Amino acid sequence: MTSQPQPTKPGRTAWVRAKAYPNGSTNSVREDVLTALGVLKVATADQLHRLLRSHLSSNKSIRAALLDLQLNGLTASDGNTAARHKTWRLDGPAGLDAAAHVLELARSDMGGTARGAGRTGAPHAMAVNETILAFVRGGTTDGATGGIGMVTSWSTETEFTLPGGKRKVRPDAVLQAPEIGMPVLMVEVDRSTMAPARVAAKLPAYRELFLRQVRDYSPTTPDRTTAWWRQAYPGHTRDGFPPIALVVTGTGPQALTNRLQAIYDLSREYFLPRRRKDQYGEDSWCDYDDAIPVIATTLELLQQYGPMGEVWWRFGRADHHLSLLDALEDWDTKAEYDERARIRSEEIAAENRRKIEAKEKKEKERIARGCRNCHQPVEEWRRRYLGDNGEDPLCFDCQEEELAGRRPKAEAEAEKAAEETAEQPAEEPKKEHTWLQRVFKTDFSPDRDPW
Incomplete structure (x- = not known):
């Protein structure tokens, strides 16, 4: 009991x-x-x-x-x-x-x-924890956006081996949020304790890591190789490499802004896309295949407004107040160029159709008017024979009358030309040289005194 x-x-x-x-x-x-x-x-x-x-x-x-x-x-x-x-x-x-x-x-x-x-006191680990807390819980101010994922969406102390097997890249935290179209986000937390050059020096290591290729036996892969991050974190729909989030803290707002600008200036070659021009040189687009998307904010703004708030600065853009999804979106992409090219081709095709329709309308009006002198209908074969010279065609009778009127004038011009030709003196025939004279450039004619 x-x-x-x-x-x-x-x-x-x-x-x-x-x-x-x-x-x-x-x-x-x-x-x-x-x-x-x-x-x-x-x-x-x-x-x-x-x-x-x-x-x-x-x-x-x-x-x-x-x-x-x-x-x-x-x-x-x-x-x-x-x-x-x-x-x-x-x-x-x-x-x-x-x-x-x-x-x-x-x-x-x-x-x-x-x-x-x-x-x-684990100060760096505490800053990383506060960053993860801000992502998961969202902003603390009234009207702030919510968080992203759960604590299990994160990992820390994750090491990625660079080609060669001796060097490694170790982000402060890694977020996987495929529910918002972000399979992976590498997070770096900077407490303003190291020089901006050391922070910027992490980007070339990330670039080397993202370029690492692994074997892929999928039938959709022609060369049987793919980037390791596409295999480890599938679901990427954007061009280029996985994004990196830089969260700075440890000093005042203006000092943090200056610090981000210094990191920006030191790492431009790693996040700026390449400009590509079309074959005519009239339009261009940005190529992101070799560019690292870098987004940055401060821990204080992240805690106040949450990760989905307008707190992000995408390196390479002028706007410093973007939401997370807007910051991850590329600008002036190949897809946008293709859309502009499609619109241009449709406009050209529409203009050509307009010109053809106008020409057909003009031709119909000319046919309706008939002969430009007597306005009688003109046979189709005569219109094709006479061609399109910008004028209405002539019927057979009107053309005969016009030719009869032009004949005396043409005969008079022919007679005048013959008289002018007869008055001109006849040209003396050009003296021909033998091949021996042409070779030695010497005149061997009998009337020439050789001495």
Whole structure:
């Protein structure tokens, strides 16, 4: 017979807590905490609360789950942030295995435990976490846009090997959001602690990474090779490489604007498209096959207005207030040029049709008028024989009359020309030379004195 819980106060029931979880955390909260730490690697209870249970007034349930997981050897705390918030991470292989089980990932895909990162406060990891929070939760101001995806849409500490196998590219975070037409977004968080030249130097490494080819045995691939990112993150519909988002923070608004401009100036050759002209040199378009789409904003604007707000600057464009989808759209593309060419060809075809119709109308009017002298109908064969000289044709009788009137004048002009020819003296026939004279340029005529 099971014993019923005894009420400690009227209207309340005292529940016995499990011995393994004396802080009273629930399975769902513990699983969510393991999921978040498996993605973020290191985070504070406040960040986990805003990411997982923002509808609750406090982070008590998150802290209870962290303590219970710590008692079971799955989480650990190394130190505090600058704001005196305790940092938490997964603890050892057991913590990684538990997070991998919840995330349904292989143990090899989990990365490390970020051991020791909390001893210095993990300032960079905290900035990356705040960036992910802004993407997932959306803006905080009234009327701000919502977020994108979930915490499982992200990954951190992801390493990509460059050709040669010795060098690697490691973005701060990677977002996969195919639901908005963005299969992958590489995110770089800059806390203004390094020179702009070092930030700009990451773009050539990304470009080298995006150019890496892998084998593809799909029947739709003619040369059996494709870019690795198209194979790893399928669904790309835009030309060019995957986009990179640059989020800056750590100083004032004007300093951040100047910093972005400096990075822009140092990396122009990697994000600007190439201008292509048509065969006539009359029109052109931008070729994005070798251009990296770089979008930039500040962490403060991202937190206020959300990722879908008008906070993005697409490098290469003058507008600094674009939404995410507008910033990712290319401008002056080949498709736009093809549309302009189609419209031009349709206009030319319409103009040609108009000219043909006008000519046919004029011809019909000429046929209706008939002979230009007597206005009698003119036979079709006579119209074709006389051709189109811009005048109405003549009937047979009118043409005979016109020719009879022109004949005396033509005869008089012929007689005058014959008289002028007769009056001119006859030209002396040109003396012919033998081949010997032509070769030696010498006159061997008998009347010439050779001496």
